[in-house]
Amino acid sequence: xxxxxxxxxxxxxxxxxxxxxxxxxxxxxxxxxxxxxxxxxxxxxxxxxxxxxxxxxxxxxxxxxxxxxxxxxxxxxxxxxxxxxxxxxxxxxxxxxxxxxxxxxxxxxxxxxxxxxxxxxxxxxxxxxxxxxxxxxxxxxxxxxxxxxxxxxxxxxxxxxxxxxxxxxxxxxxxxxxxxxxxxxxxxxxxxxxxxxxxxxxxxxxxxxxxxxxxxxxxxxxxxxxxxxxxxxxxxxxxxxxxxxxxxxxxxxxxxxxxxxxxxxxxxxxxxxxxxxxxxxxxxxxxxxxxxxxxxxxxxxxxxxxxxxxxxxxxxxxxxxxxxxxxxxxxxxxxxxxxxxxxxx
Amino acid sequence: xxxxxxxxxxxxxxxxxxxxxxxxxxxxxxxxxxxxxxxxxxxxxxxxxxxxxxxxxxxxxxxxxxxxxxxxxxxxxxxxxxxxxxxxxxxxxxxxxxxxxxxxxxxxxxxxxxxxxxxxxxxxxxxxxxxxxxxxxxxxxxxxxxxxxxxxxxxxxxxxxxxxxxxxxxxxxxxxxxxxxxxxxxxxxxxxxxxxxxxxxxxxxxxxxxxxxxxxxxxxxxxxxxxxxxxxxxxxxxxxxxxxxxxxxxxxxxxxxxxxxxxxxxxxxxxxxxxxxxxxxxxxxxxxxxx
Numbered sequence: 001x002x003x004x005x006x007x008x009x010x011x012x013x014x015x016x017x018x019x020x021x022x023x024x025x026x027x028x029x030x031x032x033x034x035x036x037x038x039x040x041x042x043x044x045x046x047x048x049x050x051x052x053x054x055x056x057x058x059x060x061x062x063x064x065x066x067x068x069x070x071x072x073x074x075x076x077x078x079x080x081x082x083x084x085x086x087x088x089x090x091x092x093x094x095x096x097x098x099x100x101x102x103x104x105x106x107x108x109x110x111x112x113x114x115x116x117x118x119x120x121x122x123x124x125x126x127x128x129x130x131x132x133x134x135x136x137x138x139x140x141x142x143x144x145x146x147x148x149x150x151x152x153x154x155x156x157x158x159x160x161x162x163x164x165x166x167x168x169x170x171x172x173x174x175x176x177x178x179x180x181x182x183x184x185x186x187x188x189x190x191x192x193x194x195x196x197x198x199x200x201x202x203x204x205x206x207x208x209x210x211x212x213x214x215x216x217x218x219x220x221x222x223x224x225x226x227x228x229x230x231x232x233x234x235x236x237x238x239x240x241x242x243x244x245x246x247x248x249x250x251x252x253x254x255x256x257x258x259x260x261x262x263x264x265x266x267x268x269x270x271x272x273x274x275x276x277x278x279x280x281x282x283x284x285x286x287x288x289x290x291x292x293x294x295x296x297x298x299x300x301x302x303x304x305x306x307x308x309x310x311x312x313x314x315x316x317x318x319x320x321x322x323x324x325x326x327x328x329x330x331x332x333x334x335x336x337x338x339x340x341x342x343x344x345x
Numbered sequence: 346x347x348x349x350x351x352x353x354x355x356x357x358x359x360x361x362x363x364x365x366x367x368x369x370x371x372x373x374x375x376x377x378x379x380x381x382x383x384x385x386x387x388x389x390x391x392x393x394x395x396x397x398x399x400x401x402x403x404x405x406x407x408x409x410x411x412x413x414x415x416x417x418x419x420x421x422x423x424x425x426x427x428x429x430x431x432x433x434x435x436x437x438x439x440x441x442x443x444x445x446x447x448x449x450x451x452x453x454x455x456x457x458x459x460x461x462x463x464x465x466x467x468x469x470x471x472x473x474x475x476x477x478x479x480x481x482x483x484x485x486x487x488x489x490x491x492x493x494x495x496x497x498x499x500x501x502x503x504x505x506x507x508x509x510x511x512x513x514x515x516x517x518x519x520x521x522x523x524x525x526x527x528x529x530x531x532x533x534x535x536x537x538x539x540x541x542x543x544x545x546x547x548x549x550x551x552x553x554x555x556x557x558x559x560x561x562x563x564x565x566x567x568x569x570x571x572x573x574x575x576x577x578x579x580x581x582x583x584x585x586x587x588x589x590x591x592x593x594x595x596x597x598x599x600x601x602x603x604x605x606x607x608x609x610x611x612x613x614x615x616x617x618x619x620x621x622x623x624x625x626x627x628x629x630x631x632x633x634x635x636x
Contacts, residue, residue, distance in 0.1 A: 049524050071523040084521030088539050097535075098525040140521075147525050 261337025430507025460565025506548020
């Protein structure tokens with residue numbers, strides 16, 4: 001069981017600066033590095049893998065500093081974006097590659113066992129280009145694990161996968177976790193996918209860590225408007241915008257509950273027209289069906305609120321332009337910009 | 346086109362869009378341009394004369410000399426041009442564009458000037474002339490001179506092909522190899538080189554073709570080649586020079602026969618490389634790189 005930690009890691013790529021990044025990784029844990037394109041996610045992975053020089057900070061494996069080591073000596077299973085499968089080698093030779101390099105006599109046998117574990121032994125003699133996206137993912141993961149890595153780095157695991165393959169990949173990652181061997185750092189721009197597998201989250205923006213913590217801290221106490229929007233809050237209001245509209249009762253009420261940067265809250269449920277009275281009244285701007293019910297945009301006191309209504313209420317939801325009422329649960333309000341929260345780094 | 350919805354599909358519909366036909370016409374015209382002079386060569390000399398040329402000892406010596414010299418030129422391209430291509434592709438440095446443009450220059454220089462340049466560089470009696478003689482690599486009227494000219498005019502093709510091929514290798518594939526335990530040399534041998542091989546081979550074929558077709562520089566440095574060094578045959582000349590001599594002497598039939606014979610050899614070599622590629626000595630097929 002290897003423990004990894006990253007302390008104050010910083011690196012530069014052209015004019016992009018990453019860091020400082022701190023991480024601690026326990027065996028069997030999955031850390032998701034989240035962020036939009038250009039946030040520095042891949043730069044972080046490539047720095048950890050040794051392809052970019054860290055000019056500050058350390059990467060520690062069981063307390064030993066491995067920052068100066070060349071990539072081939074770091075014992076990492078790196079799955080780059082696009083997977084980096086060897087197009088000229090068969091699936092079997094791809095997976096046995098690290099074992100062949102190590103001069104293992106049982107390389108083919110071990111590789112075959114990994115193919116069986118991932119359910120792709122029938123593909124052993126094929127070339128990567130002849131595989132589906134999901135199959136390629138499995139080959140890439142089997143190959144990374146063949147090297148018996150002590151840390152798995154995985155760049156955009158869900159990229160270019162169809163829905164079914166995404167689901168399968170979740171199962172594969174769960175299996176990887178239950179192995180409880182190497183910790184996994186995966187990078188993605190899709191937080192909902194990350195929530196399905198990761199234990200800890202690091203949100204990057206412009207190379208800087210915005211948030212670090214578990215799912216609960218990320219969802220309960222998003223630190224700023226960016227993080228709140230990024231993890232899926234649809235109602236995010238900046239303090240300045242609310243202050244400008246404070247003449248309206250609703251805006252003033254939100255402002256009173258805001259943090260220094262503003263406020264976020266999940267979609268409130270529309271009050272059915274008959275029998276109950278919501279506190280706020282607004283005009284329906286649009287209605288879209290979703291599996292969870294109807295997504296309704298309502299303009300309340302000069303603010304556009306994303307709300308929802310169940311399918312059964314659908315008949316009673318006014319059409320666009322009609323009036324409706326809704327309640328925003330005070331407990332669901334998330335003030336933004338309180339730097340002292342546990343999510344702050 | 347007047348085909349409505351009801352009638353049978355028109356000729357265009359059945360045979361694809363007109364631009365395919367356009368491609369066939371344009372591409373076919375070029376193939377015709379290639380084929381016609383070759384056809385003229387082959388028909389000028391009757392097959393019996395071509396056969397006589399093939400069995401003539403003077404012609405055979407010239408063919409041997411040309412294949413030997415061009416083979417060494419290709420070997421030199423492997424040893425020197427491939428690493429230069431790799432350097433240009435993988436190590437961005439200040440002035441790389443200048444070096445790349447400079448590498449392409451020998452292709453553009455009129456080939457008589459190549460011979461003149463080498464002549465001025467190694468002027469008879471000059472220190473360099475004495476030096477090349479002392480180390481056993483005299484260039485005038487020797488196979489070394491032929492090889493030197495051939496490398497000069499032909500190696501750029503391999504440098505440029507290797508440069509492009511190495512550049513086309515996905516950096517992420519290399520990084521995957523490195524993190525799986527391959528050092529830089531191992532990653533080069535197991536991943537970069539195999540993936541660039543097809544492009545490099547194409548460059549080497551062009552290098553070989555350019556080498557055997559060279560005449561201008563050879564006329565100045567080694568019109569005739571005396572035995573010496575790695576060439577142990579009789580006094581001879583490169584095949585291009587031999588054909589030129591025959592033409593100058595008015596032996597048009599013989600010139601056509603020798604040319605035809607050498608074209609057959611060249612065609613056989615090209616074909617052999619292509620068939621070799623298909624049969625798997627290149628460790629992957631064209632379709633393997635694109636899903």
